Amino acid sequence: MSCQKKLLQQWKTSSCxxxxxxxxxxxxxxxxxxxxxxxxxxxxxxxxxxxxxxxNVPFALLAAAATEDKQSIDKTPFDGGAQWLRSQGWHPRxxxxxxxxxxxxxxxxxxxxxxxxxxKPSILFRPHALLQDSMGLIxxxxxxxxxILDIGCxxxxxxxxLLLQQPTWHGTxxxxxxxxxxxxxxxxxxxxxxxxxxxxKVMADGTWKSTERLLTDxxxxxxxxxxxxxxxxxxxxxxxxLVKSGGLVVISHFVDIGDYQHPKKERRLRQGELNRFAEQMxxxxxxxxxxxxxxxxxxxxxxxxQKVV
Ligand SMILES: C[S@@+](CC[C@H](N)C(=O)[O-])C[C@H]1O[C@@H](n2cnc3c(N)ncnc32)[C@H](O)[C@@H]1O
Numbered sequence: 001m002s003c004q005k006k007l008l009q010q011w012k013t014s015s016c017x018x019x020x021x022x023x024x025x026x027x028x029x030x031x032x033x034x035x036x037x038x039x040x041x042x043x044x045x046x047x048x049x050x051x052x053x054x055x056n057v058p059f060a061l062l063a064a065a066a067t068e069d070k071q072s073i074d075k076t077p078f079d080g081g082a083q084w085l086r087s088q089g090w091h092p093r094x095x096x097x098x099x100x101x102x103x104x105x106x107x108x109x110x111x112x113x114x115x116x117x118x119x120k121p122s123i124l125f126r127p128h129a130l131l132q133d134s135m136g137l138i139x140x141x142x143x144x145x146x147x148i149l150d151i152g153c154x155x156x157x158x159x160x161x162l163l164l165q166q167p168t169w170h171g172t173x174x175x176x177x178x179x180x181x182x183x184x185x186x187x188x189x190x191x192x193x194x195x196x197x198x199x200x201k202v203m204a205d206g207t208w209k210s211t212e213r214l215l216t217d218x219x220x221x222x223x224x225x226x227x228x229x230x231x232x233x234x235x236x237x238x239x240x241x242l243v244k245s246g247g248l249v250v251i252s253h254f255v256d257i258g259d260y261q262h263p264k265k266e267r268r269l270r271q272g273e274l275n276r277f278a279e280q281m282x283x284x285x286x287x288x289x290x291x292x293x294x295x296x297x298x299x300x301x302x303x304x305x306q307k308v309v
Pocket of ligand 1: 151152157200228
């Protein structure tokens with residue numbers, strides 16, 4: 001049995017079977033690809049790192065053609081992508097080189113299945129655990145076609161994940177960084193007009209500056225507003241004013257417990273602050289959890305609050 005076929009079989013029974021990053025060109029991907037794989041052409045990887053799996057999670061890599069004359073992003077001879085990913089801390093555990101084996105695609109079709117369908121995108125990243133764990137609760141609280149606002153959205157991973165779960169929902173991401181806008185554009189490309197970006201800056205006094213009148217969607221309030229790892233204290237009371245009655249306010253941020261450096265104390269939630277806020281604003285608490293992020297040092301409090309009808 002050939003090495004590539006053996007490797008395909010090992011990957012098929014591994015815990016990372018659902019994760020395959022294909023760094024060939026979009027045209028090559030459209031011609032044939034492994035089912036449920038994700039195409040990020042190698043020359044776009046540096047800008048689209050937010051779409052990759054967490055660094056501690058192994059995945060399969062469908063490498064681009066290795067060539068002597070082309071150079072990698074980091075100027076070393078190009079090996080198809082694995083070397084660069086490893087140098088950045090990712091774990092491509094199963095590396096397939098279709099360019100080096102003319103029979104690769106028939107083998108892949110036989111072992112893991114191939115496709116030419118690019119309409120149903122697969123994602124490699126994970127959303128915030130609060131969203132993943134609470135999706136049942138969120139869809140029960142918000143049935144039907146819904147609008148979501150994500151403030152301090154960054155590359156828009158959480159919003160993208162939500163909209164992929166709920167094909168009738170629409171989302172707006174808000175951030176003040178031009179780089180975030182660019183990453184958001186790549187991340188949400190497959191969602192078409194269901195995702196839009198608004199460039200806006202939340203000011204220290206809780207007001208915001210935006211070129212668009214944007215914290216409402218078509219003049220309507222949103223069904224859900226979320227703000228994850230973005231916190232400006234005077235902006236907190238604004239959040240419930242952006243959602244409809246019965247809508248949800250989702251907040252997750254670092255809380256001031258224990259000894260850590262970043263974010264600074266004044267930029268952390270105080271203990272009990274979110275609970276007092278919910279009480280003062282008349283919001284009911286559907287979820288309230290305290291957990292530590294991957295470094296094991298910094299605690300975050302995550303809540304889902306509902307604006308009482
Ligand atoms: C730590 S990141 C979190 C991104 C995303 N919510 C997540 O959890 O992956 C904070 C984001 O808030 C944005 N941000 C910071 N200050 C802001 C402000 N004053 N107004 C708007 N966006 C801001 C940053 O550009 C960044 O994308």
